[in-house]
Amino acid sequence: MEKRNIRTQSNLAERLGITKNQLSVILSEKSNPLKSNYQKLCDVLEVEPMDIIIPKAKLDKAQKDKVVSESQLDDVDVRYIKGKRPYHSVELFAGAGGLALGLEMAGFQAEGLVEIDKYAAQTLRQNRPEWNVIEDDIIKVSESGIRNYLPKNCEIDFVSGGYPCQAFSYAGHKLGLDDVRGTMFFYFAKIIKDLNPKVFLAENVKGLTTHDNGKTLQTMLGIYESMNYHVTWNILKANNYGVAQKRERVVIIGIRNDIDIPYRLPKEYDYKPVLRDVLQNxxxxxxxxxxxxxxxxxxxxxxxxxxxxxxxxxxxxxxxxxxxxxxxxxxxxxxxxxxxxxxxxxxxxxxxxxxxxxxxxxxxxxxxxxxxxxxxxxxxxxxxxxxxxxxxxxxAVPVEFAKAVGLSIIDVLNKAES
Known part of the structure; x- marks a missing residue:
């Protein structure tokens, strides 16, 4: 009350435009501000009044923001970035090659692409016969050792992929890699651990941020950090990077702790295409x-x-x-x-x-x-x-979107070469 320069109940009653007796009734411990039927509704539903007063969407947003927040990052104009050398990469869950093709345009040389779907694997081979397409289950590849599928003595600079989003069984507040065994995330993370690349990219659907009230993403980030990576994540819009589509993706970037270089997001392009721009001829x-x-x-x-x-x-x-x-x-x-x-x-x-x-x-x-x-x-x-x-x-990951993100990662690798 003092912050509002209200020193007495008489002052407060005057501000409210009511009598002091009316204010006394409001402040009484026996006073119930809810109408009787409203109170009955809360009793029957076994909820607190604020659960009804505050819209669920607002509560959900507050919960999400509390659990995990996007990384606050600078950006970089990727149009002028060029790799100092071809950087060697491995892609998991490669699909039809949208991400792989965009990364190739950015300056990556694919040393292995893991994809179990026979039609997607054939798509990769028929477009890039020189690519090492590993048509197998990532579980088998991981357990057999990813290096057995790659060229000998090849240092992998970068690993990428978009694994399916799965819930975990939470035994405690902190989970290690072994606690998420059996999920596709586990095998993605295990291969990163085995290859120890300088940088990795995990892309996923926007819904990952709210999956299991944000706990799934929070656990993933914690496990990546326990593997000695500094991790950031953001939701990026494909239309901001030359794609005529309102697609949004979660982009998780991990940079190995011994590389003291901050990741910068690709700066949004001025040109944001619409259907008319891409569906001609x-x-x-x-x-x-x-x-x-x-x-x-x-x-x-x-x-x-x-x-x-x-x-x-x-x-x-x-x-x-x-x-x-x-x-x-x-x-x-x-x-x-x-x-x-x-x-x-x-x-x-x-x-x-x-x-x-x-x-x-x-x-x-x-x-x-x-x-x-x-x-x-x-x-x-x-x-x-x-x-x-x-x-x-x-x-697929939109090709131009993948290229933009790839160039932002090339920026990190170029600086690591210096």
Whole structure:
């Protein structure tokens, strides 16, 4: 009260515009500020009043921020960075090569790429016959010893990969590497420990930051640090690095403790492409088609629109129970505009909840359009069926995004060479 220059209850009552007796009732220990029905609601739900008063989203955000926060880092203009030499790298969970190709453009020389999916492995081989593609389970590769699959006496400067996000069993407050055995993270971390690279990159979905209330990411960071790496993490937007897509990825960078060089994020590009910039003169290719009933519905949606642009009766029939559920559901019956980046591409181009309809033609993006949106060059071909190709492209790291991050890592390695 004194901070507000209120010295007595009479002063406070005057500020509130009530009598001193009314203020006494409010301050009484027996006073309950909640209406009786509101109190009953709290009692029945067995929650505290503040659990209802404060929106859940706000509580979740506060919890997330408390658990783990993004690293505060400087940035670097990567356009003028060039490697002092070809840096030797190993990639795990390589997929169709989006990350590997971007890293190659940045200046890395791949000495080994581990990928278990036969179609993705074939994609890597048919585009880069000289690459050492290790088509095997990372568990076997890790347990057999990664060096048995690599050229003899080759020092690995850098390891990268995007492992699946899995929850751990928390036996205590601090977990070591052995406590997460059996997860894909364990085998990724074990290979880093075995190769002891100067720098590593772990990229993942944005949801990793809130997975298990942030404990999963916090545990990963702690384990990396116990392996003698200084670790930073950030959420980066692909559209800021030459990709016509609203994809966001978590980027975890580890720099070995004996290298006293801070990591700097790639500076955002001024040029942020939209669909119009990347879908000109796209080579013809195979592509998914809509059933006639669905096509007629999407014909009614304008570019940049979604289900709310449909007549109400059609929207209700098309969406079913989803029409009455909460949230914006903006991916349903969504047609992308020429003048915006695409929403994040998924492994299937025509899922009802994550629609990605062409701006003008009433169809999903075809395979080569998918590849363009992920910034793959037209000459990069994909193996397998149409479904397998969509899956590989949808799961990939956008090439230009990978290049930008790769150049920011080259910056660290160049300084370590000095």
């Amino acid at each position: 796209v080579p013809e290719s195979i592509g998914e088609k809509y059933p006639e009933k669905k096509r007629k519905v999407l014909e009614l949606v304008p570019a940049g629109g979604y289900w709310r642009d449909l007549p109400e009766d059609i929207a209700k029939e098309y969406m079913g129970k989803s029409y009455y559920s909460g949230g914006g559901r903006t991916g349903m019956a969504r047609r992308i505009s020429w003048d915006e980046p695409s929403l994040t591409l998924t492994c299937s181009p025509a899922q009802k909840q994550t629609e990605r309809c062409h701006p003008e033609e009433t169809r999903p993006f075809n395979v080569r359009e998918y590849a363009r949106i992920q910034s793959f060059p037209d000459e990069w071909s994909f193996s397998g069926s149409m479904g397998q190709q969509y899956k590989q492209i949808g799961n």
